[in-house]
Amino acid sequence: MINVTLIPVLDDNYAYLLEGANGETAIVDPGEAAPVIQELERRNLRPDIIFNTHHHGDHIAGNAELKRLYGAKLAAPAKEQSRIDGIDIELAEGIPFSFGGEPVHILETPGHTRGGLCIYFPESKILFTGDTLFSMGCGRLFEGTPAQMWESFGKITALPDETQIFCGHEYTLSNGEFCLRIEPDNPALQRRMEEAQTLRDQGQPTLPVTLGTEKQTNAFLRAGSAEKFAELRALKDRK
Ligand SMILES: [Zn+2]
Structure with a gap:
């Protein structure tokens, strides 16, 4: 199994340290070195x-320093190859990759950016979603359409409910407030907000969160259609 450590970086980003059973070590999304x-x-x-x-x-801002200091290989989206310097391994859906002695499945999830992806470890049941999916929220559609993002969500919701989600930002409480405006009587959402508030009061991260909990609480995942998702995303953007 892969051991995951959260590393707070910048104002509200998370980078992650991964340690595989075979001794391999990785960093996900080093926004700061x-x-x-x-x-x-x-x-x-x-x-x-x-x-x-x-x-x-x-x-990605910490990539260069970590490569220089440790000789680490950079594995990043093939489709963003022209926008990320120093890629050694191009990641794409359907191309086999492994880390820590386990298979790695790449889910291409356009919407937030055109070539963005999520990184899934089916044996450890952990998923790194970057800015595609947050706890009770999702990334803004900077480069993609609502239909693309909705299709990307479909790849995520097809994974097992017990999958642990590690996302790119600590936006949980503000996202949850938006979800409560949409579904004020959702008991799972009320419970998750209480739990998240307690964690933040203690200075703890609200992640990881299971996909099952997100399916019960995340208004964007619960939208039901690309059209309804587009309305919710637009509403949140106006906030
Ligand atoms: Zn982003």
Whole structure:
């Protein structure tokens, strides 16, 4: 199984440190190098791989420093190859990849960006969603259409409910407030908000969260159609 450590970076981003059973180590979305290096040094680890979910600066700005310091290989979306410097391994859906002695499945999930992806480890049942899916929210449609994002959600919701989701930002409470406006009487949503508030009051992250919980609480996943999703996304963007 892969052990995951959250590393807060920038204002509200999360990078992740992955340790595989075979000793391989990876970093997901290093939006900033210094806090990641600090955690690696503290644990006396050297990353073999850097994964990027998409090309935005707050997910890739630490790539170059980590490559330089540790010789880590950068694995990033093939479809964003012209927008991310220094890619060593191009990731694409359907192309076999492995890490930590486990298979890695790439889900291409356009919507937030054109070439963005989610990284799924079916044996450890963990999913890194970048800015495609947040707890009780989703990324803005900077480059894609609502129909594309809705199709991307379909790839995520097809995974097992017990899948643990690790996303790119700590936006859970503000997202949840929006969801409560849409579904004020949803008991699962009320419970999740109480839990998230308690965690934040203790200075803890609200992640990971299971896909099953997201299916019960995330208004965007619960929209039911690309059209309804588009309305919700537009409503949230106007907020
Ligand atoms: Zn982004």
